[in-house]
Amino acid sequence: MTTTTTTEVIASSSGSWRAVRAFFRNPAAVLATAFLVFVTIVALTAPLIYPEDPLSMVARPFLWPGQNPKFLLGSDSLGRDVAAGLVWGSRISLVIGIAAMALGVTIGIVVGATAGYFGGRIDDALVRLVEIFQTTPSFLMLVVLVAIAEPRVESITVGIALVTWPTIARLVRAEFRSLREKDFVTAARGLGYGHLRIIFIEILPNALPPIIVTSSVIVASAILMESALSFMGLGDPNRISWGSMIGASRETLRTAWYLTAIPGIAIVLTVLALNMIGDALNDALNPRLSGER
Amino acid sequence: MSKAPLLDVSGLTIAFPGGTPVADFGFRVAAGETVAVVGESGSGKSLTALAIMRLLPRTARIATGTVRFQGRDLFALPEPEMRKVRGREIAMIFQEPMTSLNPVLTVGKQIAEVLRLHEGLSAESARKRAIELLDLVRVADPHRRVDDFPHRLSGGMRQRVMIAMAVACTPKLLIADEPTTALDVTIQAQVLDLLESLRRDLGMALMLITHDLGIVGQWADRVVVMYAGRGAEEAEAAALLGDPLHPYTRGLLAASPRLDASLHYTAGTLREIPGSISSAIGEPGCPFVPRCPLAQPSCRTAPPPLMPVRPGRLLACPPVAATLEPIDAAAVGR
Numbered sequence: 347m348t349t350t351t352t353t354e355v356i357a358s359s360s361g362s363w364r365a366v367r368a369f370f371r372n373p374a375a376v377l378a379t380a381f382l383v384f385v386t387i388v389a390l391t392a393p394l395i396y397p398e399d400p401l402s403m404v405a406r407p408f409l410w411p412g413q414n415p416k417f418l419l420g421s422d423s424l425g426r427d428v429a430a431g432l433v434w435g436s437r438i439s440l441v442i443g444i445a446a447m448a449l450g451v452t453i454g455i456v457v458g459a460t461a462g463y464f465g466g467r468i469d470d471a472l473v474r475l476v477e478i479f480q481t482t483p484s485f486l487m488l489v490v491l492v493a494i495a496e497p498r499v500e501s502i503t504v505g506i507a508l509v510t511w512p513t514i515a516r517l518v519r520a521e522f523r524s525l526r527e528k529d530f531v532t533a534a535r536g537l538g539y540g541h542l543r544i545i546f547i548e549i550l551p552n553a554l555p556p557i558i559v560t561s562s563v564i565v566a567s568a569i570l571m572e573s574a575l576s577f578m579g580l581g582d583p584n585r586i587s588w589g590s591m592i593g594a595s596r597e598t599l600r601t602a603w604y605l606t607a608i609p610g611i612a613i614v615l616t617v618l619a620l621n622m623i624g625d626a627l628n629d630a631l632n633p634r635l636s637g638e639r
Numbered sequence: 640m641s642k643a644p645l646l647d648v649s650g651l652t653i654a655f656p657g658g659t660p661v662a663d664f665g666f667r668v669a670a671g672e673t674v675a676v677v678g679e680s681g682s683g684k685s686l687t688a689l690a691i692m693r694l695l696p697r698t699a700r701i702a703t704g705t706v707r708f709q710g711r712d713l714f715a716l717p718e719p720e721m722r723k724v725r726g727r728e729i730a731m732i733f734q735e736p737m738t739s740l741n742p743v744l745t746v747g748k749q750i751a752e753v754l755r756l757h758e759g760l761s762a763e764s765a766r767k768r769a770i771e772l773l774d775l776v777r778v779a780d781p782h783r784r785v786d787d788f789p790h791r792l793s794g795g796m797r798q799r800v801m802i803a804m805a806v807a808c809t810p811k812l813l814i815a816d817e818p819t820t821a822l823d824v825t826i827q828a829q830v831l832d833l834l835e836s837l838r839r840d841l842g843m844a845l846m847l848i849t850h851d852l853g854i855v856g857q858w859a860d861r862v863v864v865m866y867a868g869r870g871a872e873e874a875e876a877a878a879l880l881g882d883p884l885h886p887y888t889r890g891l892l893a894a895s896p897r898l899d900a901s902l903h904y905t906a907g908t909l910r911e912i913p914g915s916i917s918s919a920i921g922e923p924g925c926p927f928v929p930r931c932p933l934a935q936p937s938c939r940t941a942p943p944p945l946m947p948v949r950p951g952r953l954l955a956c957p958p959v960a961a962t963l964e965p966i967d968a969a970a971v972g973r
Contacts, residue, residue, distance in 0.1 A: 465697075466697075533801070534741070536733075537726035
């Protein structure tokens with residue numbers, strides 16, 4: 347033990363560093379992360395790139411991409427700048443994707459941890475609740491929820507969170523059910539730890555890897571759901587989003603296909619990047635694949 | 640044994656849907672004393688320890704019995720009060736050091752967490768204290784080890800960390816459930832030495848659960864022999880090892896290999912107790928009857944109670960007790 351070198355000490359300092367290194371050794375993960383960083387920067391700087399309202403009519407309708415250097419990606423049927431729409435639309439997609447994921451994961455962890463840790467009747471009741479949500483077609487429920495509430499960013503976020511939390515809850519419940527039987531949990535009880543302390547300090551960190559992996563996929567599906575809602579005209583009418591751009595252009599699909607293709611490509615690339623990150627995280631955090639722990 | 644005991648377990652019966660692995664079991668631990676609870680696997684030693692801590696699995700039920708700790712009835716305490724007892728007044732270390740530490744937290748954080756909960760220390764002073772405790776349990780280079788994850792430590796080191804967590808709040812009683820079973824023989828002695836010196840320095844009582852009679856002779860003051868969930872014999876360690884009375888204890892001692900007995904195991908046969916502990920299931924009388932060389936018809940009617948046979952000595956075997964000189968009941972003092 348005394349011959350341990352400094353490099354070994356640094357390497358040992360944390361298991362999470364090893365996971366980070368494993369993650370960035372994966373070229374697909376690096377590419378996907380770079381793309382998402384790019385999208386995030388674009389979303390954050392949208393007011394600087396296109397200070398004008400992206401919903402305002404600024405050009406002749408149906409400008410094809412490259413036709414007018416002022417409007418790089420052309421204009422739509424109402425003469426709105428497609429590039430501005432794309433940039434501003436990324437804000438809605440990311441905000442809704444991340445906020446819905448955060449809310450859904452929080453609800454899922456609370457419900458799943460409670461059910462899995464305590465078991466018994468609490469578990470039975472919560473599993474029934476999860477099953478009610480899971481047996482209802484989730485997109486249909488989302489449409490109903492958003493239709494009942496006013497279609498705004500907040501209501502759409504809450505709606506998406508409400509249809510995604512059961513996935514996380516089931517996952518967390520399964521993890522907690524196996525982890526609560528571990529010796530270190532018994533040891534923690536033997537030290538006089540209360541339930542909250544055991545759930546959040548002892549068990550939850552052990553259950554995090556699959557939750558993190560699933561979260562990245564949930565961001566992707568939340569973006570898809572928001573796009574689908576906007577496509578159907580159930581999005582926030584005062585905000586432009588990729589889905590609403592596709593929805594608004596579907597009638598001119600044959601004459602001006604670029605109007606649906608451009609936001610479509612943006613959605614595909616973002617969702618693909620998030621799924622690739624999910625896969626890479628799965629490989630990096632999986633203890634069986636990474637040997638240690 | 641004249642002062643009031645620190646821990647007084649009496650009439651403890653633990654019931655599972657499939658049977659009663661611990662039945663009418665009792666013993667006492669005085670302050671500062673080391674009591675070894677000895678028995679083979681399945682004799683209910685660990686369940687007894689878990690029952691004292693009120694950490695039995697959900698399916699188990701305490702059918703009868705009381706556990707008094709410093710005069711307080713632990714089974715009557717509300718759960719929040721019991722949580723204050725666990726870790727602060729009674730601490731427990733487990734058999735498996737490899738799995739009893741949380742794999743995703745550094746050992747320093749795990750020790751600090753106990754201190755923050757029970758002593759209300761700040762993160763910074765808890766960390767300082769954690770380093771001191773690692774030093775106390777003789778972990779080399781505690782300043783660096785404090786930030787290590789458990790998988791970086793050997794089994795012996797992990798058990799030391801477990802001990803550090805257990806003694807962090809200087810409990811009155813430390814229950815060590817086979818603390819060295821999973822360790823190398825060379826490490827065993829070190830860990831037991833450590834427990835012994837901590838017991839002396841911190842003034843703790845130690846309840847040492849083991850199936851290793853070698854440990855008993857060297858480290859225990861008193862021994863309780865358990866068989867199939869019942870007390871078989873209780874005595875001072877030296878008296879028990881020198882003159883075992885219960886047929887089961889005799890069998891256990893005869894079955895222990897001795898260094899001086901023969902040069903090689905092939906040179907002499909290792910004695911064994913015929914049969915297995917599972918034969919005790921459903922036995923209406925003494926649970927040891929199916930394996931006992933001295934069994935008599937009267938043994939099969941009812942389980943024999945622990946009776947004083949000599950000063951400081953209890954025995955649950957009427958046939959053997961009958962062969963001993965009768966004692967003056969007043970001199971026994973129990």
